[in-house]
Amino acid sequence: MPPKQIRPDATPAARAVALPDDWAATPLTVVMPTYNEAGNLPGMAEALMALPLPGLRLLVVDDSSPDGTGDLAEEYAGRFGADRMAVLHRAGKEGLGRAYAAGMARAVADGARYVLQMDADGSHPVAKVPQLLGVALSTGAGVTIGSRYVQGGSLSEAWGAHRKLLSRWANAYAGTILGTRVRDITGGFNLWREDALRAIDLASVDSAGYSFQVEMKYRALRRGQGIIEVPIHFEDRTVGESKMNLMVQLESVAMPWRLRARSRH
Numbered sequence: 001m002p003p004k005q006i007r008p009d010a011t012p013a014a015r016a017v018a019l020p021d022d023w024a025a026t027p028l029t030v031v032m033p034t035y036n037e038a039g040n041l042p043g044m045a046e047a048l049m050a051l052p053l054p055g056l057r058l059l060v061v062d063d064s065s066p067d068g069t070g071d072l073a074e075e076y077a078g079r080f081g082a083d084r085m086a087v088l089h090r091a092g093k094e095g096l097g098r099a100y101a102a103g104m105a106r107a108v109a110d111g112a113r114y115v116l117q118m119d120a121d122g123s124h125p126v127a128k129v130p131q132l133l134g135v136a137l138s139t140g141a142g143v144t145i146g147s148r149y150v151q152g153g154s155l156s157e158a159w160g161a162h163r164k165l166l167s168r169w170a171n172a173y174a175g176t177i178l179g180t181r182v183r184d185i186t187g188g189f190n191l192w193r194e195d196a197l198r199a200i201d202l203a204s205v206d207s208a209g210y211s212f213q214v215e216m217k218y219r220a221l222r223r224g225q226g227i228i229e230v231p232i233h234f235e236d237r238t239v240g241e242s243k244m245n246l247m248v249q250l251e252s253v254a255m256p257w258r259l260r261a262r263s264r265h
């Protein structure tokens with residue numbers, strides 16, 4: 001089946017469809033991988049719980065962070081209640097992709113209708129979550145991307161020219177090899193409709209690290225899912241540090257070629 005794509009820069013205004021009255025109660029699980037995010041997690045959890053989305057649930061996926069993020073997450077889950085927040089504890093650090101695959105599978109098994117991927121470090125805007133859900137529901141998109149690279153999207157001013165260029169290059173690199181028009185294919189703020197996720201066998205996803213973002217979107221396109229991009233402002237983290245390393249970067253360079261080769265046979 002040829003990949004189907006909604007115009008990447010389509011906005012709610014461009015495809016307005018009336019939302020049902022109870023749309024804010026849609027069962028939505030935010031899957032948040034954490035590794036040493038004790039300085040960021042409390043603020044993220046509080047902000048998400050304060051959103052006017054009674055159907056929102058937070059699932060933290062912690063890889064036994066040495067800084068105690070897992071215990072802290074349990075404390076917050078106890079405070080907010082099991083119907084609103086839960087923690088998936090994993091034995092050790094296996095990479096962002098593996099953590100997401102486990103968390104997303106759990107969210108779907110637990111009955112989420114939508115699953116949102118979100119970093120714990122404050123780089124993805126919490127205030128945009130209702131809009132992402134509204135756009136997803138009103139357009140029927142399988143994947144709704146909080147995008148830095150559509151009109152209206154932007155990057156942290158704290159990023160220097162070199163880092164901005166590298167990020168744009170990474171997107172152009174993966175997009176060109178895979179022949180997609182998705183503008184933010186490397187981005188990590190993505191909302192999935194439950195059946196779009198089910199169509200991807202999460203256990204068979206190859207990426208251990210950040211190339212998970214590219215692999216998942218490419219697989220969704222190959223299965224004919226509509227993808228829509230909503231502009232966001234991406235902030236740089238102010239607490240803790242990125243877990244990006246050389247292995248992660250090498251995997252991101254190789255993965256588009258592997259995906260392309262595989263799709264040919």
Ligand SMILES: Nc1nc2c(ncn2[C@@H]2O[C@H](COP(=O)(O)OP(=O)(O)O[C@H]3O[C@H](CO)[C@@H](O)[C@H](O)[C@@H]3O)[C@@H](O)[C@H]2O)c(=O)[nH]1
Nearest residue numbers: 033034035061063095096099119120186188210242243244
């Ligand atoms: N459980 C778990 N969580 C992890 C791991 N590695 C990273 N994380 C968590 O995943 C989130 C993102 O990790 P960062 O290391 O902060 O990512 P980044 O460098 O800011 O990269 C972000 O932007 C990229 C695009 O520019 C994205 O490709 C990437 O996925 C991420 O969203 C954070 O909440 C971090 O704690 C891991 O091995 N295990």
